[in-house]
Amino acid sequence: MIADPAAHREIPDATVARLPQYLRALSDLAERGVASVSSEELATAAGVRSAKLRRDLSHLGSYGVRGVGYGVEMLAHEISRELGLTQEWPVAIVGLGNLGQALAAYLGFATRGFQVVALLDRDPEVVGREIAGMIVGSVDDLERIVIERGVAIGVIATPAASAQQVCDRFVAVGVGSVLNFAPCVLSVPQGVDVRKVDLSTELQILAFYEQRKTPADQERVPLLEVAP
Amino acid sequence: MIADPAAHREIPDATVARLPQYLRALSDLAERGVASVSSEELATAAGVRSAKLRRDLSHLGSYGVRGVGYGVEMLAHEISRELGLTQEWPVAIVGLGNLGQALAAYLGFATRGFQVVALLDRDPEVVGREIAGMIVGSVDDLERIVIERGVAIGVIATPAASAQQVCDRFVAVGVGSVLNFAPCVLSVPQGVDVRKVDLSTELQILAFYEQRKTPADQERVPLLEVAP
DNA sequence: TACTGTGAAGCTATTCACAGCG
DNA sequence: CGCTGTGAATAGCTTCACAGTA
Numbered sequence: 119m120i121a122d123p124a125a126h127r128e129i130p131d132a133t134v135a136r137l138p139q140y141l142r143a144l145s146d147l148a149e150r151g152v153a154s155v156s157s158e159e160l161a162t163a164a165g166v167r168s169a170k171l172r173r174d175l176s177h178l179g180s181y182g183v184r185g186v187g188y189g190v191e192m193l194a195h196e197i198s199r200e201l202g203l204t205q206e207w208p209v210a211i212v213g214l215g216n217l218g219q220a221l222a223a224y225l226g227f228a229t230r231g232f233q234v235v236a237l238l239d240r241d242p243e244v245v246g247r248e249i250a251g252m253i254v255g256s257v258d259d260l261e262r263i264v265i266e267r268g269v270a271i272g273v274i275a276t277p278a279a280s281a282q283q284v285c286d287r288f289v290a291v292g293v294g295s296v297l298n299f300a301p302c303v304l305s306v307p308q309g310v311d312v313r314k315v316d317l318s319t320e321l322q323i324l325a326f327y328e329q330r331k332t333p334a335d336q337e338r339v340p341l342l343e344v345a346p
Numbered sequence: 347m348i349a350d351p352a353a354h355r356e357i358p359d360a361t362v363a364r365l366p367q368y369l370r371a372l373s374d375l376a377e378r379g380v381a382s383v384s385s386e387e388l389a390t391a392a393g394v395r396s397a398k399l400r401r402d403l404s405h406l407g408s409y410g411v412r413g414v415g416y417g418v419e420m421l422a423h424e425i426s427r428e429l430g431l432t433q434e435w436p437v438a439i440v441g442l443g444n445l446g447q448a449l450a451a452y453l454g455f456a457t458r459g460f461q462v463v464a465l466l467d468r469d470p471e472v473v474g475r476e477i478a479g480m481i482v483g484s485v486d487d488l489e490r491i492v493i494e495r496g497v498a499i500g501v502i503a504t505p506a507a508s509a510q511q512v513c514d515r516f517v518a519v520g521v522g523s524v525l526n527f528a529p530c531v532l533s534v535p536q537g538v539d540v541r542k543v544d545l546s547t548e549l550q551i552l553a554f555y556e557q558r559k560t561p562a563d564q565e566r567v568p569l570l571e572v573a574p
Numbered sequence: 575t576a577c578t579g580t581g582a583a584g585c586t587a588t589t590c591a592c593a594g595c596g
Numbered sequence: 597c598g599c600t601g602t603g604a605a606t607a608g609c610t611t612c613a614c615a616g617t618a
Contacts, residue, residue: 202557271549
């Protein structure tokens with residue numbers, strides 16, 4: 119009986135969410151020819167505290183050397199493996215408005231580990247056009263295309279009104295991970311993961327803190343100080 | 347006599363990050379003419395548990411009615427106020443590649459509380475073009491434009507190599523909040539807030555969980571054979 | 575010596591469960 | 597009664613501080 123060292127490790131969600139940052143910092147270091155890095159240096163490059171970095175990495179195993187630091191290439195490889203980037207994940211993008219086109223262009227050449235295998239839209243004006251080197255298909259063929267091309271991750275860049283329907287169709291044919299850019303909540307069965315990216319949410323969060331920062335005398339337009 | 351309920355309350359970061367979701371759910375309800383909503387219903391609409399919703403709202407004050415629920419319009423207004431959306435925040439977008447253009451178009455008409463007052467790019471081919479009804483200016487004029495137009499929030503959609511420099515220039519002329527779409531860590535002085543949106547980070551997180559779901563050596567295969 | 579990996583402490587967030595009120 | 601608001605319990609995350617080690 120052989121125990122896989124990673125098999126029974128539970129990696130905390132908060133740690134998983136930071137692994138990509140560490141990986142990017144390590145890639146930058148590797149490009150600059152750095153062979154070894156301390157937790158202090160890597161933490162700075164990734165924008166976290168060194169104690170947090172060490173705790174995070176300890177969940178993956180003991181890949182550091184006491185008194186020295188971490189091997190850049192080796193640690194990058196371990197994190198890549200942990201994140202599942204040693205394989206190529208087939209991705210489909212649905213909705214090729216402004217945002218969908220930008221995502222298609224970005225994913226087309228800027229990311230390892232992912233391959234865009236389908237672009238789908240509902241608008242007949244858009245279907246058939248070439249975007250980022252790929253022909254846009256009809257969303258009517260979603261099920262067939264997802265199955266044929268083994269899509270694992272679905273990206274939704276449609277208007278909010280269509281997002282749940284597209285999501286349901288993804289889920290029905292076995293897509294287990296969805297990245298949602300539509301400004302709405304998606305409901306999915308247990309076992310399916312959804313992550314949401316939302317520009318206006320981010321701006322609103324910034325506005326909250328900006329408001330707290332702005333001294334009272336600098337306050338801008340008071341829209342609603344009307345006496346009843 | 348009633349003391350200002352929000353004046354000295356510390357609202358937890360996790361709560362702030364969810365307020366936009368609640369606001370969106372409330373806006374949807376208001377559009378459908380719903381006047382009152384229970385924590386259970388609103389929580390479902392926002393994709394959280396009702397206990398969490400009630401705890402979150404309790405940080406804003408007591409805006410519910412026991413035995414009844416929350417007034418939709420009233421709660422929406424309170425959250426808007428708390429988020430600082432009763433004023434318009436002037437936003438500048440730097441970098442008008444695919445993504446920057448998509449952001450400009452989105453912000454141009456899809457969001458209340460924010461007004462795009464400047465689009466800036468470095469490329470002379472792009473400067474002078476009209477995007478989403480606004481003429482692109484030169485990034486050389488960043489300082490002047492930020493000051494003249496009172497920019498409070500800077501959006502960075504440049505390549506990673508330019509992002510820190512643009513950020514520094516924003517900060518130097520008083521921009522206190524930055525939304526960063528470039529795949530890199532920005533360092534800023536204390537008191538400046540940065541939020542990051544990163545497509546490949548999100549995909550990598552999904553890949554991690556997707557990999558965990560797919561049993562070890564089980565290759566990803568179509569769920570259904572292709573029908574003849 | 576200079577660093578990692580980690581027990582323990584402290585802090586933040588979530589959830590339970592029900593008192594309290596309309 | 598039905599629902600909110602919250603004390604208390606729990607779970608999860610971060611930080612400290614240092615034992616342990618190449």
